[in-house]
Every structure is written in structure tokens, then in C-alpha cells.
Amino acid sequence: LAIPGTDYLAKLNPEQREAVETVDGPLLVLAGAGTGKTRVLTTRFAHILMTRRAFPNRVLAVTFTNKAAKEMRERVSAILGRPAEGLWLGTFHALCARMLRRHAEYVGLTSSFTILDTDDQMRLLKQVMDAAALDLKRWPAQGMMAVIQRWKDRGLTPARVTPAEDSDYANNRARQIYEDYQSRLRALNAADFGDLMLHMTEILRSQPDVLAQYHRMFRYILVDEYQDTNTVQYLWLRLLAQGHHNICCVGDDDQSIYSWRGAEVENILRFEKDFPGAKIVRLEANYRSTRPILAAASHLIAKNEGRLGKTLRTGRNDAEGEKVRVVSLWDSEEEARMVGERIEQAQRKGVSLGEIAILVRAGFQTRSFEERLITLGIPYRVVGGQKFYERAEIRDAMAYMRVLHQPSDDLAFERIVNTPKRGIGDGALQQMHLGAREQGIPLAIAAERLARTEVMRAKPRTAMRELFDGFSRWRALMQREGHVVAVATMLDESGYTEMWKQDKSAEAPGRLENLKELVRAIGEFATLEGFLEHVALVMENDENAEGARVSLMTLHAAKGLEFDLVFLPGWEEGLFPHQRALDEGGTKSLEEERRLAYVGITRARKMAVISHAANRRVYGNWSAAIPSRFLEELPPGEIEREGGGAAQRARMVNAPSVFTHGGISSQRPARVIEAGAWEVKERPARAGAMPVGQRVFHQKFGYGRVTAVEDDRLEVDFEKAGQKRVLDRFVEKA
Numbered sequence: 206l207a208i209p210g211t212d213y214l215a216k217l218n219p220e221q222r223e224a225v226e227t228v229d230g231p232l233l234v235l236a237g238a239g240t241g242k243t244r245v246l247t248t249r250f251a252h253i254l255m256t257r258r259a260f261p262n263r264v265l266a267v268t269f270t271n272k273a274a275k276e277m278r279e280r281v282s283a284i285l286g287r288p289a290e291g292l293w294l295g296t297f298h299a300l301c302a303r304m305l306r307r308h309a310e311y312v313g314l315t316s317s318f319t320i321l322d323t324d325d326q327m328r329l330l331k332q333v334m335d336a337a338a339l340d341l342k343r344w345p346a347q348g349m350m351a352v353i354q355r356w357k358d359r360g361l362t363p364a365r366v367t368p369a370e371d372s373d374y375a376n377n378r379a380r381q382i383y384e385d386y387q388s389r390l391r392a393l394n395a396a397d398f399g400d401l402m403l404h405m406t407e408i409l410r411s412q413p414d415v416l417a418q419y420h421r422m423f424r425y426i427l428v429d430e431y432q433d434t435n436t437v438q439y440l441w442l443r444l445l446a447q448g449h450h451n452i453c454c455v456g457d458d459d460q461s462i463y464s465w466r467g468a469e470v471e472n473i474l475r476f477e478k479d480f481p482g483a484k485i486v487r488l489e490a491n492y493r494s495t496r497p498i499l500a501a502a503s504h505l506i507a508k509n510e511g512r513l514g515k516t517l518r519t520g521r522n523d524a525e526g527e528k529v530r531v532v533s534l535w536d537s538e539e540e541a542r543m544v545g546e547r548i549e550q551a552q553r554k555g556v557s558l559g560e561i562a563i564l565v566r567a568g569f570q571t572r573s574f575e576e577r578l579i580t581l582g583i584p585y586r587v588v589g590g591q592k593f594y595e596r597a598e599i600r601d602a603m604a605y606m607r608v609l610h611q612p613s614d615d616l617a618f619e620r621i622v623n624t625p626k627r628g629i630g631d632g633a634l635q636q637m638h639l640g641a642r643e644q645g646i647p648l649a650i651a652a653e654r655l656a657r658t659e660v661m662r663a664k665p666r667t668a669m670r671e672l673f674d675g676f677s678r679w680r681a682l683m684q685r686e687g688h689v690v691a692v693a694t695m696l697d698e699s700g701y702t703e704m705w706k707q708d709k710s711a712e713a714p715g716r717l718e719n720l721k722e723l724v725r726a727i728g729e730f731a732t733l734e735g736f737l738e739h740v741a742l743v744m745e746n747d748e749n750a751e752g753a754r755v756s757l758m759t760l761h762a763a764k765g766l767e768f769d770l771v772f773l774p775g776w777e778e779g780l781f782p783h784q785r786a787l788d789e790g791g792t793k794s795l796e797e798e799r800r801l802a803y804v805g806i807t808r809a810r811k812m813a814v815i816s817h818a819a820n821r822r823v824y825g826n827w828s829a830a831i832p833s834r835f836l837e838e839l840p841p842g843e844i845e846r847e848g849g850g851a852a853q854r855a856r857m858v859n860a861p862s863v864f865t866h867g868g869i870s871s872q873r874p875a876r877v878i879e880a881g882a883w884e885v886k887e888r889p890a891r892a893g894a895m896p897v898g899q900r901v902f903h904q905k906f907g908y909g910r911v912t913a914v915e916d917d918r919l920e921v922d923f924e925k926a927g928q929k930r931v932l933d934r935f936v937e938k939a
């Protein structure tokens with residue numbers, strides 16, 4: 206009979222138990238996905254407390270996300286049977302911020318220092334670069350920030366940047382700029398995000414008494430996701446562990462997916478060297494996934510060369526589950542529909558929405574799924590990010606469109622009038638507001654009048670005039686060439702797209718992708734008005750719905766999590782593996798993409814559905830998408846292919862061919878592919894198709910009547926949405 210209070214050990218297999226009970230001395234748990242590494246860490250934490258080896262506040266536990274910290278706190282509490290309080294449990298940054306408050310004076314700050322957000326950081330750095338008379342056009346501040354952040358990731362203070370490590374950015378003055386930036390931060394009693402780790406590590410390095418204090422305090426150190434620590438985090442851990450040597454790190458080299466943020470998987474390899482006599486425990490039984498899921502993931506990751514090599518077998522009794530699905534679809538709309546249908550099916554079978562996830566490679570991919578889920582009334586959340594239409598760049602671009610459509614939209618106009626920066630300052634804005642109020646006219650009209658008079662200062666006046674000339678041009682363009690061309694041109698000519706191209710922050714490429722996706726979305730609507738109305742409805746979607754939701758997130762954000770049913774869409778060359786990885790060439794970045802695929806598949810407990818579309822719309826044009834090479838690397842015996850031969854046919858065309866339908870077209874190339882011909886052909890209306898006058902129902906636009914038929918396209922006069930061209934596959938007779 207298990208002694209009350211120790212039955213938590215009974216829930217472990219012998220290797221896991223060994224890892225939990227070997228409390229003293231350095232320990233590395235090196236094991237594949239789903240083998241219980243996090244469970245070991247949590248149980249170990251509880252075990253230390255239950256056996257009274259240390260008080261709760263004497264254990265330092267590092268997780269990769271705040272969410273993981275919260276889960277670990279809950280699990281420890283559950284094992285203890287009481288709330289766990291006063292714990293040193295959190296992410297590297299959260300823990301460092303807390304420590305730094307106690308010792309801020311060592312780095313010239315006071316304990317009330319502020320942590321700057323990224324906007325403030327950039328503003329400060331620009332000031333510093335301006336003061337150094339650097340040409341910010343030639344050396345954008347964002348690039349400088351990236352250099353500084355890399356140094357911080359590596360634990361290099363300005364004094365530690367050796368000539369060999371210096372960067373040639375900013376005319377070889379990067380190190381000097383870094384130093385100036387740091388002293389400006391000090392003068393403001395502020396720290397940026399990277400400083401939290403950097404300062405604390407520096408203090409531990411240079412202040413033996415502070416270090417000794419922490420050695421006394423932290424008797425045990427626990428680290429999850431060790432493969433993704435960067436150099437400064439590694440240094441910090443090593444310093445803290447030098448006291449008791451009671452450090453336990455768990456990790457999986459196959460899940461190292463943050464090298465682009467400075468993570469060094471070599472830290473795992475160094476563990477034995479740094480901590481002589483370290484014990485290594487390997488876990489081989491996976492308790493998360495069914496056998497086919499595991500087989501698919503293992504087979505795929507075996508293609509990577511730089512691996513430590515681990516065995517992974519299933520530890521579940523009910524392991525023989527369904528095969529991994531690989532579904533081929535025509536385009537992303539069809540892909541979203543497939544995912545929606547399967548979610549509804551699963552729901553009917555009793556699967557909770559909380560047990561379902563859609564994991565994407567790039568943030569922009571969430572849009573089509575969000576729209577589908579909204580249409581179906583399925584609640585969802587975007588984990589670790591914002592819903593598509595709430596993202597800043599999408600809101601900005603939408604504001605441009607609203608002004609294009611409706612010049613009197615004051616809120617929209619105010620949002621874009623100085624985005625990107627055009628030198629229209631607060632003074633000019635006040636003038637506009639005053640004019641608008643006095644004359645009782647919309648802001649944009651007042652602004653336009655001001656822009657034509659001498660009342661306004663020359664610089665903002667010219668900028669305003671350019672903007673208004675732009676809007677008249679884009680409105681004319683919309684009449685001539687349609688809304689897709691007009692919007693794409695507007696975003697380019699207004700300088701908005703350029704603003705993000707100039708931005709060298711890590712998020713900027715994703716924002717540009719989102720903007721492209723937005724233009725794609727517009728192409729799905731006949732008019733700009735229709736699109737704006739659609740988005741307004743989408744945004745209205747009930748936010749406060751209680752209960753379980755489907756999770757949408759990037760593969761990066763999914764690390765450590767698990768779900769019964771996992772969708773992995775968009776497995777196409779250029780999307781996954783991502784184009785940036787392909788452009789970089791070399792096997793290193795490709796191997797990291799493959800590890801991401803491994804992380805993705807291994808999130809699934811019971812069912813994984815991988816999919817790819819044969820066609821993607823690029824700025825209103827269609828282009829054929831080549832199925833991801835990772836699909837070829839899945840074991841044929843463990844997967845089941847579905848959804849026709851779209852993939853096969855797309856593969857026959859080795860170059861991504863662009864469908865030109867006489868310019869921008871919102872027409873799908875489906876028929877063309879089926880005919881095996883790569884140009885548009887006229888085709889008689891098919892027998893049995895919808896006759897003119899037929900009342901129909903369309904999933905997005907509702908009820909309407911067919912007014913014309915052309916091949917597989919129908920002109921429909923919708924009762925709510927007005928005249929639209931739709932594909933006959935998407936309407937039903939009503």
C-alpha cells in the first residue's frame with residue numbers, strides 16, 4: 206500500500222522515478238517528446254518539498270513560458286495538496302527581473318527601475334544614433350538593435366565586446382553606440398528586456414557575495430526546455446549552480462527551435478563537461494501519442510544529421526490508434542473548410558474544443574482558419590499572439606481602406622495620417638481638429654482644406670497634400686482596376702509597406718506576410734465595401750464566450766503542450782519549410798524547420814491531420830504550391846493520404862507556375878488543373894449546373910439568386926451581400 210503523500214512516485218516509470226529521486230548532484234534528462242520530462246521536473250519539485258529537503262522558496266524552477274510556469278505551479282500544488290506560494294518559479298526573464306530589483310545598484314540602477322517596451326527602446330536608440338551623427342537611412346536603428354540584442358543574448362556587456370567580436374554595423378561604431386545606449390538607459394533608470402538577464406549575470410559574475418547569497422538560497426535548480434537556452438541564460442544557470450551543484454535540466458535536442466533567437470543547443474552537450482560527475486537519465490517511453498503519430502514523427506526527424514540520438518517507443522497501452530492523415534486540397538479556403546468540418550465531426554464525437562489545436566508555421570496562416578471557425582460559430586483563441594484582424598499592421602491597413610472607401614471616417618483617418626511618419630505632428634493635428642469642429646466637417650475634409658492653404662506649416666502641408674493626391678489616385682485606380690489592385694498599390698505608395706520593410710525587428714517579416722494575406726483576403730470579395738463589412742462582422746464575434754475553445758498558434762508557441770487532435774496545415778515548400786530557411790541555404794536552417802515539424806506532430810495525442818493546398822493566391826493571382834518535402838519524409842505505412850491527387854498533379858509541375866488570367870483575378874484554377882492544361886480555357890456550362898434564376902445558399906454570403914452562369918462560376922445576386930461571383934461548388938440549391 207502506498208504511503209499517503211508518496212503515491213505521486215507511483216505514477217512514474219522506473220527511469221522517471223530515478224530522475225526524481227536522484228535529488229542531489231547535477232542531472233540531465235535527455236529524452237524525446239512526450240516522455241514525461243516536464244512531469245519529472247514537476248514531480249521532482251514536489252518530491253523535494255515532500256521529503257523536506259528544502260523550503261518552497263529554496264527551489265529555483267525555470268520554465269520556457271508564463272503559461273508553463275502557471276501549469277507547473279498548479280501541478281506542484283496538486284501533489285502537495287495545498288497552494289504553493291512564494292516560489293521562485295517562472296521564465297528566465299521574470300526570475301531575473303525579480304532578482305535584479307534587489308541588486309540594481311550594482312549596475313547603476315535603483316530598485317524601482319522601469320522595463321522599457323520595444324517602442325521606447327527604439328526611440329532611445331535612435332536618439333543615441335542621432336547624437337552620434339549616424340545616417341539612420343543607411344544604418345537603420347532596428348539593425349543596430351538586432352546587433353545589441355545578439356550581444357546581450359551572448360552575455361556581452363559593452364566592456365566584454367572584444368574587437369574580434371565587434372560588428373561592422375554603423376561604420377564600425379556599433380560597440381560605441383552600444384555603450385552610449387547602455388549609459389542612456391542607466392541615466393533614465395531603465396532596463397530593456399535583454400538587460401534583465403545581462404545585468405543579473407554580470408552581477409553574479411562580479412559580486413562574489415551576491416553570488417554566495419544565492420548559493421545559500423537556491424539549494425535546488427530545475428530547468429525545463431534546456432535545449433533552447435541561449436548563452437547568457439546558460440551562464441546565469443551555471444553561476445547559480447556552482448554552489449550546490451543540484452541542478453536538473455531536462456531537454457530534447459530534437460526540439461531545439463529557437464536558434465534564431467540565440468539559443469545554443471550545444472549547451473546540452475556541454476552539460477557533462479560543466480558539471481563533472483553529472484548523471485544522465487534517458488527516458489524512452491512516450492506516454493503522449495499513439496504509435497502511428499510517434500512513428501511518423503520519429504521517421505521524419507531521423508532525416509536530421511546533427512542529432513544526439515535517442516530511442517523513443519510508445520508507453521501507452523492504447524497506443525494503436527489511427528494513422529496520421531495527409532490531406533491534399535485545392536487551396537487554403539478548402540483547407541480551412543476541411544479543418545472546420547473535422548472539428549465539427551470531433552465535437553459530435555464528444556471531443557472537447559479545448560483538446561483541439563491548429564498549429565501553423567507563420568502567423569498569417571491563422572486568418573483563413575479564424576474566418577472559418579467564426580462562420581461555424583466555433584469559439585477559438587489565438588495563443589501567444591493576437592487574432593488576425595486585431596494585429597496592429599492589419600488595423601493600420603484596414604484604416605487606410607476605410608479612408609479609401611469613406612473619406613469621412615475620422616477615426617480611421619486619424620490612425621493613418623501620420624503612419625508611417627510624414628512629419629505631421631501634434632500641432633498640425635490640432636489645427637485639423639479645430640477646423641473640423643468649427644466648420645462641422647469630417648477631419649479628412651478639414652485636413653484637405655488646410656493642406657491647400659498657407660495656414661499650415663510647409664512640411665506637414667506638403668505631406669498632407671501628397672497623401673490626399675494619393676487617395677484620389679487610388680480611388681480612380683479602384684474604379685479602373687478593381688479594389689485588390691487599388692489596395693495593394695495604396696499600401697505600397699503610401700509608404701506603409703515600406704515602413705515595415707525598413708523595420709529590422711524580428712516581427713517585421715511576419716507583419717509583411719500578414720499584409721500580403723490581407724490583400725489575398727480582399728480578393729475573396731467582390732467589392733471593398735463587402736470586405737469591410739465582413740471584417741466588421743468578424744470583429745464583433747463574441748469574445749466573452751465561456752468554456753472550451755480551439756487553440757490556434759504557431760508551432761513555436763506550441764512547445765511543451767499537448768492536444769488530442771492536432772491540425773498541421775500549410776505543408777508546402779516556401780511556407781513549411783519556410784522560404785527564409787530555404788533562402789539561407791545550408792542544412793542547418795532546414796534541420797531546424799524539420800525539428801519544428803517534429804515538435805508539431807508530437808503535440809498530438811490521438812490524431813494528427815497534416816494538410817497542404819495545391820494552389821495559393823499571391824496578390825490576387827494564383828500560383829501552384831509544391832507539397833512540402835517533409836511530406837515525402839513521413840513513413841508511407843503510417844500515414845493515410847486523402848483528398849484526391851491534387852498533390853500528385855501539382856508535383857508534376859516542378860516550377861511554381863503563376864496563373865495569369867489577364868491580370869489580377871479572383872478565379873480559382875481548379876478546373877484548369879483538372880484538365881491538365883496550364884491555361885484558362887473556355888468551357889461550356891455543365892449539364893446539371895445551377896440554372897439562371899435558381900435560388901441558392903452560399904456559406905459566406907447567404908441566400909441569393911443566380912443571374913448568370915459561366916463555366917464553374919456563377920453570378921449571384923445575394924440578398925444581403927449583393928452581386929457576387931462565386932464558384933458553383935460553394936453554393937447549394939435552396
Ligand code: ATP
Binds near residue numbers: 217236237245460764
Ligand atoms: P515535451 O518534450 O513535448 O515537452 P515531455 O517530455 O515534457 O514532452 P510531458 O508533457 O511531461 O512530456 O508528458 C507527456 C504526457 O505523458 C503528459 O500527458 C503526462 O502526463 C504523461 N505521462 C508522463 N509520464 C507518464 C507516466 N509514467 N505514466 C502515464 N502518463 C505519463
Ligand code: MG
Binds near residue numbers: 244
Ligand atoms: Mg515538456
